[in-house]
Amino acid sequence: MSSIINNDILSPISxxxxxxxxxxxxxxxxxxxxxxxxxxxxxxxxxxxxxxAFYQTRIKLNINFNEELIDPTGAREIxxxxxxxxxxxxxxxxxxxxxxxxxxxxxxxxKSLISYNSFLTxxxxxxxxxxxxxxxxxxxxxxxxxxDQMIKGNISLNISxxxxxxxxxxxxxxxxxxxxxxxxxxxxxTLFTKSDSREPEVSGVLGAIIGSFYCLFVAVCISVPxxxxxxxxxxxxxxxxxxxxxxxxNINNLAxxxxxxxxxxxxxxxxxxxxxxxxxxxxxGLVLALMSLPTIVIVTRAxxxxxxxxxxxxxIALGASKMQxxxxxxxxxxxxxxxxxxxxxxxxxxxETAPLLMIGMIAFxxxxxxxxxxxxxxxxxxxxxxxxxxxxxxxxRTSAAILILLSFxxxxxxxxxxxxxxxEKKW
Amino acid sequence: xxxxxxxxxxxxxxxxxMAEEQIIPISKFNKxxxxxSKKVTISVQNITVSYNGKIAVDNISMNINQNEVTALxxxxxxxxxxxxxxxxxxxxxxxxxxxxxxIILNGINIYNPEVDIVxxxxxxxxxxxxxxxFPKSIxxxxxxxxxxxxxxxxxxxxxxxxxxxxxxxxLFNEVKDRLNDSGTSLSGGQQQRLCIARAIAINPSVILMDxxxxxxxxxxxxxxxxxxxxxxxxITIIIVTHNMQQAARVSxxxxxxxxxxxxxxxxxxxxxxxxxxxxxxxxxxxxFG
Ligand SMILES: Nc1ncnc2c1ncn2[C@@H]1O[C@H](COP(=O)(O)OP(=O)(O)OP(=O)(O)O)[C@@H](O)[C@H]1O
Ligand SMILES: [Mg+2]
Numbered sequence: 217m218s219s220i221i222n223n224d225i226l227s228p229i230s231x232x233x234x235x236x237x238x239x240x241x242x243x244x245x246x247x248x249x250x251x252x253x254x255x256x257x258x259x260x261x262x263x264x265x266x267x268x269a270f271y272q273t274r275i276k277l278n279i280n281f282n283e284e285l286i287d288p289t290g291a292r293e294i295x296x297x298x299x300x301x302x303x304x305x306x307x308x309x310x311x312x313x314x315x316x317x318x319x320x321x322x323x324x325x326x327k328s329l330i331s332y333n334s335f336l337t338x339x340x341x342x343x344x345x346x347x348x349x350x351x352x353x354x355x356x357x358x359x360x361x362x363x364d365q366m367i368k369g370n371i372s373l374n375i376s377x378x379x380x381x382x383x384x385x386x387x388x389x390x391x392x393x394x395x396x397x398x399x400x401x402x403x404x405x406t407l408f409t410k411s412d413s414r415e416p417e418v419s420g421v422l423g424a425i426i427g428s429f430y431c432l433f434v435a436v437c438i439s440v441p442x443x444x445x446x447x448x449x450x451x452x453x454x455x456x457x458x459x460x461x462x463x464x465x466n467i468n469n470l471a472x473x474x475x476x477x478x479x480x481x482x483x484x485x486x487x488x489x490x491x492x493x494x495x496x497x498x499x500x501g502l503v504l505a506l507m508s509l510p511t512i513v514i515v516t517r518a519x520x521x522x523x524x525x526x527x528x529x530x531x532i533a534l535g536a537s538k539m540q541x542x543x544x545x546x547x548x549x550x551x552x553x554x555x556x557x558x559x560x561x562x563x564x565x566x567x568e569t570a571p572l573l574m575i576g577m578i579a580f581x582x583x584x585x586x587x588x589x590x591x592x593x594x595x596x597x598x599x600x601x602x603x604x605x606x607x608x609x610x611x612x613r614t615s616a617a618i619l620i621l622l623s624f625x626x627x628x629x630x631x632x633x634x635x636x637x638x639x640e641k642k643w
Numbered sequence: 644x645x646x647x648x649x650x651x652x653x654x655x656x657x658x659x660x661m662a663e664e665q666i667i668p669i670s671k672f673n674k675x676x677x678x679x680s681k682k683v684t685i686s687v688q689n690i691t692v693s694y695n696g697k698i699a700v701d702n703i704s705m706n707i708n709q710n711e712v713t714a715l716x717x718x719x720x721x722x723x724x725x726x727x728x729x730x731x732x733x734x735x736x737x738x739x740x741x742x743x744x745x746i747i748l749n750g751i752n753i754y755n756p757e758v759d760i761v762x763x764x765x766x767x768x769x770x771x772x773x774x775x776x777f778p779k780s781i782x783x784x785x786x787x788x789x790x791x792x793x794x795x796x797x798x799x800x801x802x803x804x805x806x807x808x809x810x811x812x813x814l815f816n817e818v819k820d821r822l823n824d825s826g827t828s829l830s831g832g833q834q835q836r837l838c839i840a841r842a843i844a845i846n847p848s849v850i851l852m853d854x855x856x857x858x859x860x861x862x863x864x865x866x867x868x869x870x871x872x873x874x875x876x877x878i879t880i881i882i883v884t885h886n887m888q889q890a891a892r893v894s895x896x897x898x899x900x901x902x903x904x905x906x907x908x909x910x911x912x913x914x915x916x917x918x919x920x921x922x923x924x925x926x927x928x929x930x931f932g
Contacts, residue, residue: 455738456738524775526771526773526775527775527777528736529733529736529769529771529775530771530775530776530777530838530841531777531787532733532736532764533731533733533764533768533769533771533842534764534765534768534787534788534791534841534842534845535761535762535764535765535788535791535792535845536761536788536791537760537761538736540791544787544791545777545787549778
């Protein structure tokens with residue numbers, strides 16, 4: 217008897233089956249390896265391009281807050297302090313450091329080593345503390361993007377001077393600054409404290425982050441309550457008939473509508489009809505809310521459906537009304553699923569660019585938005601715009617902004633996974 | 644001889660409807676009932692239930708006595724669950740389910756549109772085939788309904804009620820140290836007793852049990868049977884079961900259903916020893932069903 221069983225186990229049929237199974241496993245495994253390696257390549261390229269944007273070159277200078285230049289009368293009036301020529305303080309100090317006469321033919325090249333906006337730093341120092349006038353203070357000024365790129369080694373010094381962003385004279389000056397220890401590399405705070413700018417060295421993503429945050433805030437406030445209650449009604453209360461079937465089909469279709477269509481809708485309804493301000497996060501948030509609504513409805517219905525009927529019956533048999541049964545017993549059980557779905561829908565909304573295009577949020581907006589009606593841009597929009605600039609400094613900032621966006625998305629998705637695992641109920 | 648079949652009424656009373664509904668045709672009543680010593684709790688009159696027009700329960704009339712255990716037996720799909728769910732109007736939540744006929748509880752037709760369905764269900768509790776504790780703590784499982792109906796007002800009352808209900812369900816000693824554990828962490832039999840405790844916490848006069856032991860092993864079933872025996876002193880119990888021995892052990896009255904019809908309804912001893920109908924005999928001897 218036992219020999220028959222053994223023969224059967226060793227039969228060609230079963231070995232053929234094992235072979236097939238092995239082949240299938242290998243196919244699956246190679247697909248996963250392929251996908252993973254693509255992902256890794258993507259991350260490595262973005263990271264290698266973007267990580268250098270997180271630090272920045274500064275030039276440490278002894279700035280003499282010369283009273284004669286700033287406020288010769290000594291009256292310390294705000295307008296005088298506001299309009300003083302602080303750039304001159306910087307160039308004076310720079311010329312002194314490098315031992316160059318201010319009438320040197322190439323003095324303007326030297327001036328451009330420091331970021332054009334640096335005079336604002338000095339002005340703010342003076343406005344904050346007028347007593348600084350007359351003193352000499354060491355200040356780290358942001359270097360221009362060309363200097364920054366040269367220090368980071370992104371500018372090849374072997375090519376001829378005309379084809380280079382930085383002249384021989386400037387290189388000489390930089391080397392002198394370097395040997396005197398005046399060149400510093402510090403963490404690029406500007407990236408997180410400033411908004412967009414024409415000058416890459418002082419541009420940052422703060423405005424875009426706030427814009428994105430406002431958009432998401434508006435989107436959450438609108439789409440979550442509407443979506444969840446619509447789903448509860450459809451799933452638990454609505455009678456199954458032609459109308460609800462029709463609504464259901466349409467919701468499923470809406471989830472597949474290209475996002476740019478929602479942008480068009482936003483443009484024609486919210487901006488042209490309701491006259492909400494163009495480029496504002498409120499409009500962006502409304503559009504993203506519309507976009508995430510179908511997903512939220514679908515996910516909520518699925519989570520409610522996953523709660524077994526025995527729970528509803530149990531509550532109803534105890535004398536709970538249908539509404540009480542749903543809100544006291546069913547909804548709490550569906551909440552983790554709903555949260556997961558909402559977070560994933562919002563993560564998708566956070567990365568959305570196309571609808572923002574239609575409502576003017578892809579625009580150069582150097583101001584950081586304060587209210588949700590202020591013009592603003594969003595992170596993906598900022599990435600889209602920076603990607604258009606040829607300067608090396610913007611290229612690295614594009615990648616850095618992508619990294620920032622990705623980390624937001626990873627945090628959101630990780631939260632979703634955590635909620636799903638932590639609060640998942642078994643029955 | 645219009646007897647007073649009106650019991651102490653927990654239900655909302657409505658004089659107008661009562662007057663006409665407490666009238667039970669005595670001829671029919673006498674045909675159904677053998678021993679008249681017991682008072683009637685529930686009188687089912689010509690109940691017909693259909694799903695999408697398909698009849699599942701066909702013109703059933705029966706009287707269920709107070710503080711007795713009534714067992715419903717019959718082959719699968721014969722409408723036992725459908726029938727028992729009519730008694731606390733659980734079928735109301737099923738779409739396309741139409742119910743005709745009357746069910747008189749304490750003199751009031753529970754299908755009267757004016758009946759408060761919440762009050763009805765606090766009077767007629769239900770225990771399901773599959774234990775369905777809420778995935779909350781044992782304590783919360785018990786206290787959910789009393790809180791909902793405002794039966795407890797403070798923590799110590801709640802504690803007392805939880806202890807009392809669990810004790811009555813014979814579960815207290817097993818779970819007293821872990822009242823905050825999830826109800827779903829209990830064993831199947833314990834879960835079912837938790838569901839019974841949950842049902843008796845709101846002090847119902849009737850409990851419906853739809854195959855309460857079908858998911859349990861014989862020992863857990865025996866515990867539930869004992870529990871039914873003690874509960875019936877206070878509560879009228881209607882139990883659906885596929886287990887003939889169980890029906891014979893726990894019930895005073897047995898009703899045999901077949902294809903949506905009530906074939907035979909009388910004392911359990913009669914049904915199991917001397918059934919009038921051939922089909923009943925066939926079923927209890929295992930020849931069909
Ligand atoms: N929700 C429903 N919708 C449509 N038909 C139903 C529904 N519930 C039950 N039925 C039908 O009603 C009839 C009686 O079902 P019911 O559940 O009452 O049987 P049962 O006697 O409890 O059977 P079992 O012993 O298997 O539990 C069956 O034919 C069933 O198909
Ligand atoms: Mg059943």
